[in-house]
Amino acid sequence: MVSQRKLVYLTLTTVALTMISLGATEIALRIYHYLHPVFIFYDDSYYRFRGKPFARYWDFRLNSRGFHDVEFTEKENSTYRILGIGDSFAYGAVPHGQNYLTLLGARLREDRFNVEVLNMGIPSTGPKEYLALLLREGLTLQPDMVLLSFFVGNDFTDSQRRWSPRRWYTYSYVASLFHYILVTRRKYDQRLAQKETSYCDDCPFFEPATYLQIERTRSSIYLGEDQTWIKLLQDSMFYLKEIKQICRTRNIDFQVVIIPDDVQVNSSLQTQVRSMLPDELQKKWNVTFPIDQFTAALREAKIGYIDLFPQFLEAAKVRTLYKPRDSHWNMAGNRLAAEIIAHNIRRHLEQIAMKKLPAS
Numbered sequence: 001m002v003s004q005r006k007l008v009y010l011t012l013t014t015v016a017l018t019m020i021s022l023g024a025t026e027i028a029l030r031i032y033h034y035l036h037p038v039f040i041f042y043d044d045s046y047y048r049f050r051g052k053p054f055a056r057y058w059d060f061r062l063n064s065r066g067f068h069d070v071e072f073t074e075k076e077n078s079t080y081r082i083l084g085i086g087d088s089f090a091y092g093a094v095p096h097g098q099n100y101l102t103l104l105g106a107r108l109r110e111d112r113f114n115v116e117v118l119n120m121g122i123p124s125t126g127p128k129e130y131l132a133l134l135l136r137e138g139l140t141l142q143p144d145m146v147l148l149s150f151f152v153g154n155d156f157t158d159s160q161r162r163w164s165p166r167r168w169y170t171y172s173y174v175a176s177l178f179h180y181i182l183v184t185r186r187k188y189d190q191r192l193a194q195k196e197t198s199y200c201d202d203c204p205f206f207e208p209a210t211y212l213q214i215e216r217t218r219s220s221i222y223l224g225e226d227q228t229w230i231k232l233l234q235d236s237m238f239y240l241k242e243i244k245q246i247c248r249t250r251n252i253d254f255q256v257v258i259i260p261d262d263v264q265v266n267s268s269l270q271t272q273v274r275s276m277l278p279d280e281l282q283k284k285w286n287v288t289f290p291i292d293q294f295t296a297a298l299r300e301a302k303i304g305y306i307d308l309f310p311q312f313l314e315a316a317k318v319r320t321l322y323k324p325r326d327s328h329w330n331m332a333g334n335r336l337a338a339e340i341i342a343h344n345i346r347r348h349l350e351q352i353a354m355k356k357l358p359a360s
Helices: 004-035 100-110 127-141 173-187 208-222 227-249 267-274 289-300 309-315 331-356
Strands: 080-085 115-119 145-151 253-259 304-307
Touching (some): 080 100, 100 331, 127 227, 145 331, 208 289, 253 289, 253 331, 304 331
Parallel strands (some): 080 145, 253 304
16 A cells, blocks of 8 residues: 555656646747747737748748748839738638739739739738738838728727737647647538648538537627627727828828628528527627628728628629638639729729820
8 A cells, every 4th residue: 555655755746747747848839839930829919820931822832921922022113012911811711823812913914904912911810910010011012002801700809909818828838739639629620621732612611510600709790889899890990090091191002802701691601690699689680780880981081992792792692602611712702802803993093094194
């Protein structure tokens, strides 16, 4: 029978070895993250989800800055440079050649406009990060236009300027790793996981229940005006007005592309999400509400915008525009977005060209 002294000794030894092992693992993870940033560890800047330079994404390698685009070169004076800023929509869930920003540049050049579109999309960012990215990196690229993609699904909530406490596990890299393995990773459909070099336009990303819960959580913005919504809209406009002011002082054009959420154009998904709400909230549901309020605020602030919602709503009646159980566009959605945006920018470029013509 083990003596009490020996039991205490074994317990203390086990605890000590466990603490040493956890401490060593914590240090190792922090060193690794410093050298090779990983999104599962906490970081309050836009660098957390930024691509790694030259990393492979589908059939393409990111550029030396970690953006999903070809290498950025020195701007030529005759070129009209458009800076595409946004979250994972701009970064793209499709291969580079099918991304709406890539297609936008190609369409405008087909119309004989000397235009280049630089894709600076970074996943899981919001208006606060868009402003920071423009100031830290975007302006040095000498853009003639900032084209900001604003996703209705989460860019309002990502604009919140109030302080919110960090989750307890984010203070430890070891705890963050375990949380990712035990909680976050399980929410993805591993059977249909996408491979780095093999793109699937029809493969679901989230498990059904997880995706419905994501859309259910986002649905608060469709329930009409309250103090929370007013604050979300005010915070969103705060950052957009800051970007507008920066662009105005540097004679840079500024356009906001309004990207609807899947639930706003997918009637079947909308029915499922609404059924998850109490009866009194179902009656308040209005998927056009946030866009109506947002476009009114943009007009008041004299910020130009391209609203994709009306044409996406109509097109969704005859074809699928979003990847299954994934709120990002599929290839068809990217093509439609490129067509709509190109049509609007084409008119803008024609107006610029007309102003440069000598007076008769």
